[in-house]
Amino acid sequence: MRQNALTVGMDITALEQTGHFFVWHAGVDHTQVKNGEFNIDALLAIIQGQARQLQARIIMIDALDVLLRVFHDAEQREDQLYRLNTWLKDQGFTCILTTKVFPPPKQNTGFDIADYMADCVIFLDLRILNQVATRRIRVVKYRGSGFIPNEHPYLITSQGINVLPVTSIELAAYPPPGPFVSTGISGLDAALDGGYRHGAAIMISGDSGTGKTTFIASFAACCCDAGQKVLFASFEEASPAIIDSMISPGIDLQPAVESGRLQFHIALPEALGPEEQLFDLLQKIALFKPDHLVIDSISACRRMGSDTAAFDFLVRLIYSCKMKQITCLMTDQKLPESPFAATATAAISSICDTMIALNFIDTGDHTDREMTVIKSRGTHHSRKHENFHISDNGIVFLQKTTAQGGR
Amino acid sequence: MGTPAGFPEYRMRLFVAGTERNSVMALNNITNICRTHLKDNHTLEIIDVFENHAAAMAENILLAPTLVIDTPCREIIVGNLENERQILTALGIR
Incomplete structure (x- = not known):
């Protein structure tokens, strides 16, 4: 013992x-x-x-x-x-x-x-859903106390027991998004009326190959260049593969890594339950204190067990980032039959401040890419379908975009 | 059976919980058995667990009453000892 x-x-x-x-x-x-x-x-x-x-x-x-x-x-x-x-x-x-x-x-x-x-009865439970085990705690009774009767996930870690009550999030408590920060892509800055907002939750959804990772890598490189810290959470690729894949579109993440301003958090969704994933990531955030968090991709979170598990994980992560005024830029894999991001993660769209959809368009002899800003709270953002391509120098928007245009 | 002087054949300890009903019954029952069957050829130590919890702890005695037969053959019997026959068997008398 x-x-x-x-x-x-x-x-x-x-x-x-x-x-x-x-x-x-x-x-x-x-x-x-x-x-x-x-x-x-x-x-x-x-x-x-x-x-x-x-x-x-x-x-x-x-x-x-x-x-x-x-x-x-x-x-x-x-x-x-x-x-x-x-x-x-x-x-x-x-x-x-x-x-x-x-x-x-x-x-x-x-x-x-x-x-x-x-006087007090606490029920502990270990459930396995889709091969992922989650421990849950529930106060069944507690005489003379205004306890929360819901189930809460908990973790046993090397630091002891951690209960993560999703219901304890106080919506009123988090601050509104801060000033604009450049997206690292001039055309996108224009379309968004100035860029992303510091501390906002932003989702970029699109098919495989539309350039989602390039969008967030552009942001990461730009922020690190400006002296800010970025945590890159990847649920799909290892850091050398990410760095390598960004060389072709002209984004060099190596200096940011060397300066210590860019750190990677690599986690296989299947490796741990959503609570442990969240705990690990929050701990990394607490240690590194990034200005911005980028996540590639949240669709992988479903592999943590279920749609509900992914939803819980993301909601708690996003609120936690909002509380700390950390920008949370996420990518989401769009399902072919749906207009926007249509995974369970679409359920979190209501807590995203900005949503961007990337699509392929068939021109007859080749495919082009286009971007649509679906929403961006508190800004006069573009409503047009903006064409872009991925050049050797990053993402380039083809027409001159203006925030006011086409609204 | 012979009785070597100064070395009783039957050595026992009874753990009781004060004057609790089953403990009192156990004490009466074992005393009767001693008087009837063991005569002078025995020792019986009575330990009240509320007076001497360390003794109970040392032998992991969690239940009361508990009779510990040390010789001739170690045996632990829990309960009020209402079944005399079983105790005699444990002592190797019947």
């Missing part, structure tokens, strides 16, 4: 040395013979004696169900739980105890009574 606790950031040995903490392995002897009635008084005597020596007020009993298994019928187990509860109240102890949940078919195990006796 001491060793295991170390892996989740808890040093039991150090606690024991303070003299305020005592752990005892109350192993149940399975060779004992039964002869008439008995009860758990010896355990209570041991707890009472040790608590007195330690002057302890808090008792923790792990896996009470294992001990109570020596009682054969439910009625006896209920009696013991009553005995324990009465004794705890008499002694004035606060007690946290854990017990397994007995799955259906529902039968009287004698443990149901614990739910009624306890």
